[in-house]
Amino acid sequence: MIKKFFDWLKQPLGLIAVGIVFLGVFSAVAYGIYLTQQTPEQPIQFPHRTHVAFGIQCLYCHPGASKGPAAGLPSQAKCWACHNQIAKTQTSALLAPLKDAVINGESIQWVPVAIVPDFVQFNHRAHVAAGRNCEECHGDMSQVDIAQNPQVFNMGWCLNCHIEAAGDDQEKLVKLSDCGTCHY
Amino acid sequence: MDLKISEVKLSEEEVGKWGMVIDQDLCTGCQACVAACAMENNLSFVGEEDAGYGRSMHWIRIERFWEGEYPEVKMTPHQPMLCQQCGHAPCEPVCPAFATVHSQAEQLNLQVYNRCVGTRYCANNCPYQVRSFNWRDYERPEPPPNQLNPDVTVRRRGVMEKCTFCIQRIHRAQDKAKSEGREVMDGEFTTACAQACPANAITFGRTDHPESLVSQLAHQGHGAKHLEELGTLPNVTYFKGG
Numbered sequence: 001m002i003k004k005f006f007d008w009l010k011q012p013l014g015l016i017a018v019g020i021v022f023l024g025v026f027s028a029v030a031y032g033i034y035l036t037q038q039t040p041e042q043p044i045q046f047p048h049r050t051h052v053a054f055g056i057q058c059l060y061c062h063p064g065a066s067k068g069p070a071a072g073l074p075s076q077a078k079c080w081a082c083h084n085q086i087a088k089t090q091t092s093a094l095l096a097p098l099k100d101a102v103i104n105g106e107s108i109q110w111v112p113v114a115i116v117p118d119f120v121q122f123n124h125r126a127h128v129a130a131g132r133n134c135e136e137c138h139g140d141m142s143q144v145d146i147a148q149n150p151q152v153f154n155m156g157w158c159l160n161c162h163i164e165a166a167g168d169d170q171e172k173l174v175k176l177s178d179c180g181t182c183h184y
Numbered sequence: 185m186d187l188k189i190s191e192v193k194l195s196e197e198e199v200g201k202w203g204m205v206i207d208q209d210l211c212t213g214c215q216a217c218v219a220a221c222a223m224e225n226n227l228s229f230v231g232e233e234d235a236g237y238g239r240s241m242h243w244i245r246i247e248r249f250w251e252g253e254y255p256e257v258k259m260t261p262h263q264p265m266l267c268q269q270c271g272h273a274p275c276e277p278v279c280p281a282f283a284t285v286h287s288q289a290e291q292l293n294l295q296v297y298n299r300c301v302g303t304r305y306c307a308n309n310c311p312y313q314v315r316s317f318n319w320r321d322y323e324r325p326e327p328p329p330n331q332l333n334p335d336v337t338v339r340r341r342g343v344m345e346k347c348t349f350c351i352q353r354i355h356r357a358q359d360k361a362k363s364e365g366r367e368v369m370d371g372e373f374t375t376a377c378a379q380a381c382p383a384n385a386i387t388f389g390r391t392d393h394p395e396s397l398v399s400q401l402a403h404q405g406h407g408a409k410h411l412e413e414l415g416t417l418p419n420v421t422y423f424k425g426g
Binding site: 069117118119121123125126129174175178179180181183184 | 285287288289290292294296297298335336337338348351352355359362363
């Protein structure tokens with residue numbers, strides 16, 4: 001029975017069938033990986049491009065970055081401080097979720113884009129204090145609408161920068177390449 | 185054998201960075217440290233059945249021993265037992281995945297959860313029996329998840345865990361001190377167990393700073409370290425009958 005099946009596979013038609021199955025599995029895997037690299041669906045199609053073009057600093061909406069571990073996502077109150085003075089907010093369909101959120105007193109369910117796993121303890125403050133600019137990790141926000149990750153936040157990428165930052169300073173290298181600096 | 189002893193003596197001169205002093209005469213065995221540790225470090229509650237199998241998860245426990253023969257049985261002072269953060273730790277060389285490593289920066293024994301593959305070799309090799317293993321993904325009682333400490337990883341099934349000397353608090357204090365352009369001061373922060381202790385039996389701090397409270401207490405003379413003869417260089421000093 002099994003021998004018959006393998007004999008059939010060796011025929012041209014069988015080879016084509018094997019090829020189709022292989023291509024199917026390959027493209028399914030590729031599509032799965034592609035899906036994990038997409039920016040998530042956001043409640044509001046927030047255009048970073050426009051806001052950066054107005055000259056708004058990153059730290060205005062994400063003030064936690066210079067103070068503590070988390071940069072923070074702005075609440076609707078922060079958006080509304082500017083937007084209630086803009087006539088377009090009342091009419092635009094894209095801004096309707098913001099208007100509804102303010103009227104109903106509900107928070108906007110932003111989906112974080114730049115995330116690290118639970119076992120990584122990341123502190124924005126230390127990185128900002130070390131002179132890193134936002135765009136070095138998060139990309140140029142004046143070029144995108146919804147935030148995108150320009151690279152995968154994996155450990156090799158973190159460590160490369162840490163070792164580079166330490167330079168010849170042995171004490172700094174020990175601190176920056178220590179497991180306990182990020183994992184605890 | 186001579187070589188072994190000389191090695192131990194040589195490394196005895198090394199001083200760890202962070203240390204703890206536990207005064208067993210002050211300890212009342214109230215278990216406040218055990219509860220505080222569980223809250224601070226997102227410990228799982230294993231439940232009755234798994235506790236029966238000896239799978240309880242505690243990073244600190246209160247040990248009790250009995251001395252003498254019946255009817256003259258006497259209880260020894262309560263003995264809080266936690267990871268001794270050995271300078272020469274038996275758990276470290278046995279890990280095949282390098283998940284338990286020695287932090288060069290903080291001089292602590294680290295457990296890197298994302299590296300751990302769950303061989304449990306480290307726990308078998310720990311002479312203090314202070315490591316606990318996540319046998320399951322345990323359910324957390326209501327109200328989750330707001331009770332979880334965001335600074336500490338929530339461990340999943342199949343990884344080993346143990347006391348970290350509240351390394352998240354160490355990092356937070358260091359970060360705060362650095363942002364204010366100063367060094368971490370003695371007594372500025374402490375571990376969850378030391379903070380919760382109503383009798384102040386636990387003192388935590390820098391052992392490499394001679395003026396800190398913990399190193400002054402540790403050098404009072406009658407302090408003892410557990411299983412020191414194994415050459416583990418523990419960083420926790422115990423006082424008893426002082």
